[in-house]
Amino acid sequence: MNCYIYSSEYFKLECDGLVVRKTFFYIGMFFRSFKQCLRYNINIYAFSKRRFYLTNILFENADKKYNEHQYGNFKRKNIGVSKNDSVFESNNLDNSIAFVPISSIKQYLLRNGMLFTEGHSCISIKCPICENGESHMYINKVSGFFICSNCQKSGPWNLLELFLSNPKHYLAELPLDQTMDYGKRCWESVKDNLQPVNEAVFNFPHFKDWKRLLLEYLQKLNVRIYPEEKTVYFPLTHGRNVVGFKKLNCDLTEETFPDKSAKGIIQLKRDYDTAVIVANIKDFLTLLTYPLESDVICLPNGQQSLPQDILPLFETYQKLILWFDNDVVSWGNVKMFAKKLSESRCHFIRPLDNQPAAYESMMFGYDIASIIENAQRISHSSIVTFATLREDVLAEICNADKVSGVKWERFPVLNSILKGHRRGELTILTGPTGSGKTTLMSEYSLDLAMNKVTTLWGSFEIRNQRLAKTMLTQMFLEPLEKNINKFNEWADKFERLPVYFMTFHGQQPLDVVMEAVEHATYVHDVAHVIIDNVQFMLGMSSSESGFLDRFYRQDALIARFRNFATTHNCHVTLVIHPRKEREAEELTANSIFGGAKAAQEADNILIIQHRKSHTTLRIKKFLQVAKNRFSGDLGIMPLEFDKESLSFRSKKG
Numbered sequence: 001m002n003c004y005i006y007s008s009e010y011f012k013l014e015c016d017g018l019v020v021r022k023t024f025f026y027i028g029m030f031f032r033s034f035k036q037c038l039r040y041n042i043n044i045y046a047f048s049k050r051r052f053y054l055t056n057i058l059f060e061n062a063d064k065k066y067n068e069h070q071y072g073n074f075k076r077k078n079i080g081v082s083k084n085d086s087v088f089e090s091n092n093l094d095n096s097i098a099f100v101p102i103s104s105i106k107q108y109l110l111r112n113g114m115l116f117t118e119g120h121s122c123i124s125i126k127c128p129i130c131e132n133g134e135s136h137m138y139i140n141k142v143s144g145f146f147i148c149s150n151c152q153k154s155g156p157w158n159l160l161e162l163f164l165s166n167p168k169h170y171l172a173e174l175p176l177d178q179t180m181d182y183g184k185r186c187w188e189s190v191k192d193n194l195q196p197v198n199e200a201v202f203n204f205p206h207f208k209d210w211k212r213l214l215l216e217y218l219q220k221l222n223v224r225i226y227p228e229e230k231t232v233y234f235p236l237t238h239g240r241n242v243v244g245f246k247k248l249n250c251d252l253t254e255e256t257f258p259d260k261s262a263k264g265i266i267q268l269k270r271d272y273d274t275a276v277i278v279a280n281i282k283d284f285l286t287l288l289t290y291p292l293e294s295d296v297i298c299l300p301n302g303q304q305s306l307p308q309d310i311l312p313l314f315e316t317y318q319k320l321i322l323w324f325d326n327d328v329v330s331w332g333n334v335k336m337f338a339k340k341l342s343e344s345r346c347h348f349i350r351p352l353d354n355q356p357a358a359y360e361s362m363m364f365g366y367d368i369a370s371i372i373e374n375a376q377r378i379s380h381s382s383i384v385t386f387a388t389l390r391e392d393v394l395a396e397i398c399n400a401d402k403v404s405g406v407k408w409e410r411f412p413v414l415n416s417i418l419k420g421h422r423r424g425e426l427t428i429l430t431g432p433t434g435s436g437k438t439t440l441m442s443e444y445s446l447d448l449a450m451n452k453v454t455t456l457w458g459s460f461e462i463r464n465q466r467l468a469k470t471m472l473t474q475m476f477l478e479p480l481e482k483n484i485n486k487f488n489e490w491a492d493k494f495e496r497l498p499v500y501f502m503t504f505h506g507q508q509p510l511d512v513v514m515e516a517v518e519h520a521t522y523v524h525d526v527a528h529v530i531i532d533n534v535q536f537m538l539g540m541s542s543s544e545s546g547f548l549d550r551f552y553r554q555d556a557l558i559a560r561f562r563n564f565a566t567t568h569n570c571h572v573t574l575v576i577h578p579r580k581e582r583e584a585e586e587l588t589a590n591s592i593f594g595g596a597k598a599a600q601e602a603d604n605i606l607i608i609q610h611r612k613s614h615t616t617l618r619i620k621k622f623l624q625v626a627k628n629r630f631s632g633d634l635g636i637m638p639l640e641f642d643k644e645s646l647s648f649r650s651k652k653g
Ligand SMILES: Nc1ncnc2c1ncn2[C@@H]1O[C@H](COP(=O)(O)OP(=O)(O)OP(=O)(O)O)[C@@H](O)[C@H]1O
Pocket: 431, 432, 433, 434, 435, 436, 437, 438, 439, 440, 461, 533, 621, 639, 640, 641, 646
């Protein structure tokens, strides 16, 4: 029997001609233990470099025999899986997929005499799978991820390399993109109940603003309508394939299928070499009503993510203009997307008051054509002059309240002190042992995730399912144990949040963690990374030399994350234990374990403090903002803990 493992999402099992393709959850059900694998004489073929969490089987050191594509040398480590694991499985990151340098991919192609074309974010080869001889397979220059819009085969480079080495043997191993396939089925299931778009759409009340829009454009986009509900359906395409759709409701809100993970775009192709990219249908339709000399593209998941799968769809454009909202969050997202799309061809509309998103600009009567004409190039040099910065400075002055960042719903006091949560910053949270650091960070990040901040959790101390259970309880503010009948409903809602969990636990090498963090930031557009906690990630050591070594390694970790936050424009929160924990003394910014580096490098320092009330003798907890580089404001937020809901939510808020 053979078991082929490609990633934590996908494996194939062959047994006497019978082929089973399922996810890891199921393979865990087949083989409860590693010993059973041996008993059944299963050959394991693993195609990913690092390690595999196979429900309760962990294959280690897989890369040692990587070139032979077969690993007999693995150890079992029981990582004790409970049933709940499967619920959050889709949000668990696959730490096993590593980036492959583009130079080695090019060398491989050259060695094998394969012609490739260098594009902006991908290199392309003739698709080795499609037989029509016209389709292109795109290989991402950062991650090595490959995809063909025609046959919809996609996956990590290792898999393509394997296929190219022996196409006949490995053809069946190449997976079809599951999300695209699902999206296609979603569209097919609704399509027949809808009417092809016709003049009636202009009688829908919410379409009155787009009266000048040509019906011909909507027909070209294969738009459909449901007149009874006055809803309009836009297929999302990837090449010639429909891979999902967006639904525009009467109140101008929109829904996307598949939610959060759609991998297609809405694109009116007019063969210009410039495209204006917007985040929603309102803005898309607005731009179609103007005679612009550019194509217009609507992204699938708004500003939340730019999946690497759709990058090939932008390859033909020499100039891309990104036009999102005029607030600081959108601005950060523009810069992040531009990195993926290749900054050298990206321009953006400055987030000024008189340049809101396209629909709003139209409603205010602003000159859309001249706003687009004045789009600025995104600078990508590491050295800038004031001339480059002046527009940013002006934007910051004009948007004083908007540059503050994403606001917390549950912690209004934090909003007034920190002025919101911004990309590119480093926050350190500390507090005595057991004071509630993890519990607070869980709710703090949940609140942001509910406001669309894509979050990556590295929980090195507590297991992901416990953390997810805390977050789920905090989301619904009721104990799960007493509401088990509501579990599925809540879990479904939770699953829709943009939260990812690294599957690391306990001590991990910094390089391995950074690789996973960078990978996830690129692939999922992560805006907030949490490391809980630094001491657990670095490992404990009580000897004196071990102690010094930990100082040194912690400084290295802080430096790496500081650099990561700045270069990737991503917020990083590090949970760190304090150095001194004498009960009577309150902690200060200097109490953070390690040298002074942590306090120096951090933009924000948050400390959970205890204070005994002299009158009631009750211990009161509060969160102290001990450093705030953005506005300089310091202060405290009382922490009132509700044991049932595990929440610190401000009651007044
Ligand atoms: N303010 C509070 N009052 C009472 N119990 C609390 C409070 N905050 C958290 N807890 C509870 O205390 C326990 C420990 O909390 P948590 O793990 O968040 O602390 P921590 O500071 O992260 O711990 P450690 O120092 O071990 O990392 C949890 O069971 C949590 O529900």
